[in-house]
Amino acid sequence: MASIWEYANPRKFLETSDRVLPWLAALAGVALVVGLVWGFFFTPDDYRQGSTVKIIYLHVPSALIAINGWLMMLVASLIWLIRRHHVSALAARAAAPIGATMTVIALLTGAIWGQPMWGTWWAWDPRLTSFLILFLFYLGYIALWAAVEDDDTAADLTSILCLVGSVFAVLSRYAVNFWNQGLHQGASLSMDKADNVANVFYLPLLVCMAAFVLLFLALVLLRTQTEIRARRMRALLARERMS
Amino acid sequence: MIALLMRDLRLAVRAGGGFGLGLAFFLIVVALVPFSVGPETALLARIAPGVLWLGALLACLLSLDRILALDWEDGSLDLLATAPIPLEGIVSVKALAHWITTALPLVIAAPVLGVLLSLPAQGYLWLIVSLLVGTPALSVIGTFGAALTVGIKRGGLLLSLLVLPLYVPVLIFGAEVARRGAEGQAVQVHLLLLGAITCGAMALLPFASAAVLRVNLR
């Protein structure tokens, strides 16, 4: 069995991801269609929330990816800082815009859902606020990558920012909790308490979450490939200039 | 270390920008608030702690890029990095110098500006205490941001974008202490949490700042 660090070689990564990507993308597409169609067309309305309950099929999975996307960037950053595998740093860079988009989707769907339910588009509820802060962290991270010219320097700086940012994101989460007890309902889902939400809603939601995870993975692979190619091109051009 | 601190203080005094600009900015921000929300005393008194905290935070932010950028431009940072003091010590001293030249005058000026916003009498003590406890964290976090952006031309805006989200917990607890103080509620828990953040930031962030600076000096 080969070590997973073999995939830290850019060429090996490109070859393998090229093989995996079509399947992953197809799977993600199928799951997304099945989950959303199921959720949108074939679930009943909630007796309290009416048809707005259908929004959770977008809201919960995107929120899931928004948080876990940052977590993935944190792990990738640590791998880069400790083992110096370039692919890892580039994967973190590739994941950031996806995470940011997911955060926007979670915020948007949350606001649209909140309007009829809470009577307001935006409330300074701890969860909403935390997501807004998370979005700012994503923006800063992306901006720092874009601003630093040297690739290795940028990888180092953004990795450390990701580390420090993670600590402060957690801090902000608790600070915000202290600051305002919110309107938001508790996590409506957890794996061991499936009866929180009736099965009719739960199953399609699981499919949607799986679909978003698959979509995230496919996009990360695709974007990492692009980053590797961009990086190789810059390296080749730099070498050409020097000789 | 003391030599470096004295030099930074002397430079701040001679260059003129250190003490004056942040203070003037603080004054202007606070003076503009009544124009934007109306002169009603009750409203001003209610929002005064928050406005003063936000103003102090923004005034701090304004001067962050001076912490390291000047030393970067004239090559001093290279030379400091080869000096006998570890880089962690250097960034800590830099943060301290920033706090003395920028944050401390703000703390002293805050009660005066509190009068402008008709801050209730019982609020002054906790306003000053919360600023004294909270602003060191602002300086240390800001130094980290300055170290991140030191090699970037016109990095000022990026610096704000990076630092502001990091300021959130400090602002929440700091303003909360000041608000509770002004309203005569208990402040202990929030003050302790604010102090914990400051201590944690002062203990750990210099390592991150030094690591980042080493990368930028490469």
Add this chain to the structure above:
Amino acid sequence: MPELGKYAGAVLSSYGLSLLLLALLTGLSLWRARRMKAALRKVEERVKRHG
């Protein structure tokens, strides 16, 4: 089409906006991937030719 009742606007707009954002993200990623592939191929060929 399921009956969405009085919340039709909210549900439809959130689905519409989310899918639009996802499509934008995917589209941009694909477009950049394709462009970068082509650009790299060009540079690689030039480098090989000049040795």
Add this chain to the structure above:
Amino acid sequence: MELVVKELGVARGGVRVLEGLSFVLGAGQALILRGPNGSGKTTLLRVLAGLQPSVAGRISVSRDSVAYASHADGIKGQLSVAENLHFWARLHAERDITRALEAFDLRALQDRLAGALSAGQKRRLGLARLMVTGRPLWLLDEPTVSLDSEAVALFGAAIEAHLQRGGMAVIATHIDLGLTSARVLDVTPFRARRPVGDAFDEAFL
């Protein structure tokens, strides 16, 4: 005290510029680096100073024994000449700056603000800083830029005196400093070769 460099490789912006560089420098010796622009002299000096990691090889000295002087002098225009020197001296736990002032003929200028100095005078101040660090190994990157011939002579004498006291110096320069004992090292032959084939390695080359 001896500087031993073995099979050193250095990189700039992720691309190797020098490799396989070895030399030994004993107490009282100086080494002049020669080579065309962009050949990696500055990078080599920064690696020796510990500001930048090497990509291969070994360096025997610790960073506590080097004093580095780059194109930028690290001088604060708002401080006087003496204040500038005092600062660096205290940072390196030294007291005496008179020797440095005299060696670079800055006595008369010591109370002037450094911002009011001419380019050559600033350069002299920057080099005088080396003397107050008390460190044995000087790493100098084009030290004679904007110096007139008289100042170059002063500088040469200062290095000579430093070597006499058992110091060492590595200097990247194109000017003859009049150092009698200095060896010259041309870095051109150590230029990094391109990797053969198009193996796609961790550095994307």
